[in-house]
Amino acid sequence: MSLAREHANRLPRRRSTRWIETRAALLFISPWLIGLLVFTAWPIINSAYLSLTDYDVINDPSFVGFDNYVTLFEDPKVGLAIRNTFLFAVMSVPAHLVVSLALALLLNSAAKATGFFRTAFFLPKMTPPVAIGVLLVMLFNGQSGLVNGALGLVGIDGPAWTTDPGWVKPGLVLMSLWTVGASVIIILAALRGVPQELYDSALVDGAGWWRRTLRITVPMISPTLFFLFIVDTINALQSFTEAYTAFFGAGNTTYSNDAALFYAIYLFRQAFEFLHMGYASALAWLLFVIIMVITAVQILVTRRYVHYEGGQS
Template sequence: MALTRTTRSKLSRTQKEALDCYVFMSPAIIGMVVFLLGPILFSAYISFTNYSILKSPVWVGLGNYIGLFNDEFFWLSMKITFIYAAVSVPLGLVVSLLLAMLLNQNLKGIYLFRVIYYMPAVISGVAVALLWKWLFNPEFGLLNWFIGLFGIQGPQWIYSQDWALTSLILMSLWSVGGSMLIYLAGLQGIPTELYEAAEIDGAGRFRRFLNVTIPMLSPVIFFNLVMGIIGSLQVFTEGYVMTQGGPNNSTLFAVLYLYRQAFNYYSMGYASAMAWMLFLVILAFTLLVFKSSPMWVFYEEAKAKKTSKARGRTA
């Protein structure tokens, strides 16, 4: 890639800058093609094959996708994943917004509390799953010990078919610090003049929250909603580390079932077909949220442009 001094001197300054730009970008581009785009295209190919790693792929066409529609465990895993997402996403949005409003106060030491509430979002993965597995232990777990102080016998949590999924939904609140921080930035970006004007008009605290805070935060809510949907439909670590999909497949998430097909049964083609089906489902939900956003997401700049256009027409 190196150019001789004679060749380089013939290049214009713009060409030199473009060449330098591509040289510096090349490691990232090569890495993306080799480690991201390449595996994506390969998984798309093997999703139409019978591939078990040890043997060469055998083309089966749509056989893997047809098999998914007849696989009761696939539909069970999708059902459990949808229930988890339908409950954990709205719950996380509400809790993180409430925390952000509490931490948006001008109080002494508030920065320390912001750090404390955000720290759990940084600590994630297997370590958190093991921590919560201990908390949910029905014999010596901290949760049942605390409930027992009030004379109440705690449930079996992740060891019970009826409570396992609920336990993991409650555990999802551990990571609301990330959404809380984004909400906090959005709250601090709301002009105080809007609250003052609403208060002069006689709006109470609830009306100010409903008519000022929520519309001005709608782009932030939209962002957190999209990220929450994408993340919740790909939940894996909790089910793999804490429950292994049990008891009685009550926490068999879609990605966990995909992992079993790929690395327990070595059905790489079937697992790739599952991955692409899950991708299409996530894409459909994301597009649905984007499609609905004009009805409830408020952008101040867009409204200002519409107002100026309307004034120009009437002038």
């Protein structure tokens, strides 16, 4: 009986201690919770409402139902922006992954000064996107840019990167490789986790570097590559700052703007240049749906190729 009574007395103490710990945890994460509710949840809910209204910031919103969504499906600029964004994503995401993997493999094989090169590759990531947009115009200018100047030294007549619609997006892709440093560091960390025994066994079997990379390295770091594939795709679909700075900033009308009209740029212009906040909110929700669908398709299609320690996903 005494044991049962002692156990019964301990229960309220455990519950009290658990409640104190829970309250302390909630107190510590309260700044994040408040930020999530105020700066994320509320804007999402409000944008859903605004997408059903005609709102120009100056006057009160007037409810129009699904008119904004009907308009965006009839707007030819929306189709153009989606095509530009998809083409940019199709070019930039594989380029980012391949360049990041190549640089990470080089760093992983470097015996000395790895720390220095890690820092050197990551530093460009700290460059403000606006500065990258300005650099794009300076480097890829068809007449006086450094890129065409370097190509001219080897006898290649460089294209008009910023004025030829066919070369605008490749130029943006090449410029976006400036910031692959973060991906390089992530892949390098994954490479350091590949067991050396696997490479030793492959060497005994006579496998060369290329075969070891394809048969061991890539499968073992496939979860990391899969993560970067998803993240880079989402980032590409939301590309804005560099292209806007280079082709639309400060009233720029010199360059081929339509070729650089990405979806996020068109959304921004509708919201803050033309003050079509309701229409811009509908555009934002369409972009959200597009990203969710593409991400779901990527997960379903590519997860069979992702190798985990317990087997394939």
